Amino acid sequence: MRQIPAAWFVLHLMCALCGAQAAQRELAPPRQSPVRWLRWNRASQDLYAAGRDPSMWWLIVASERYDNGPGENVTAERAKQFSDAFHHPRTYQRVHRADLYSDAGFCAGCDAPYCEHHWTRAPGERASCPHGHQR
Template identity: 40%
Template sequence: MLHAFVAEPPCAVCGRPAAHVELVAPASQPADLHRWSPQQRDAYNAARRCHDDQQWWLVFSGIVAGNGSGRPVDPAEAQRIADAFTRPYRYAAVTSAGFYDDAGFCGQCDAPYCYHHWNVSSTGYGRCPQGHGKSLDPHWWPDDL
């Protein structure tokens, strides 16, 4: 059964969240909306008004990029994301959610890392503490390889 959730896989080095993944149920609000800036709240409310009140909503913040005030997701995508973020968090499951940066996970380490431990370059390419590299930004260009 599909339900709202917040997932923040902890960095394997320091414990800070590697990413923020929140699935917001229809006619609900993000868990921490009260902490958003007035501009972020306005953008979220405006975006929600443009969609069906029975729409699931995804709010994502990754290592380098995110989806701002969120975006609508259909029930099938919402279920896929919910299944991907069942504890214990594992790369094989998380990658099925389809996030560009795999929510901070290094596939070779099967561990999530926060921005500070990904050693991210100015182009969005990162290296985990073990030296494994990957693009963490959907607009990345490989000029620093």
């Protein structure tokens, strides 16, 4: 069976409740600058240039619980995992299999993503979605 390579993508996951951004992902192929490059200030561009291995994929993550700044190098295999996680239909199981920090805002019980305002955290407890499912 032929292996399908990862795909370049920019993804904005929207909160199932209010429509606000729950998570953002960008996956750029080797030797390509991320789409965000043009919006970055000089310091971010310098961090990116210093850390980029041109032979590897580049991943940028921003969600309610994790942000990797200008991004990080990832292997082709890991890039494929991220790419597969966000194909339609986008589900908790697909995202969870990719071992993403905080599952990109997805709730296992609802099978939907929520923004940081709709994941509630009581002191000493795990986060809960608007329907009471815990993370």
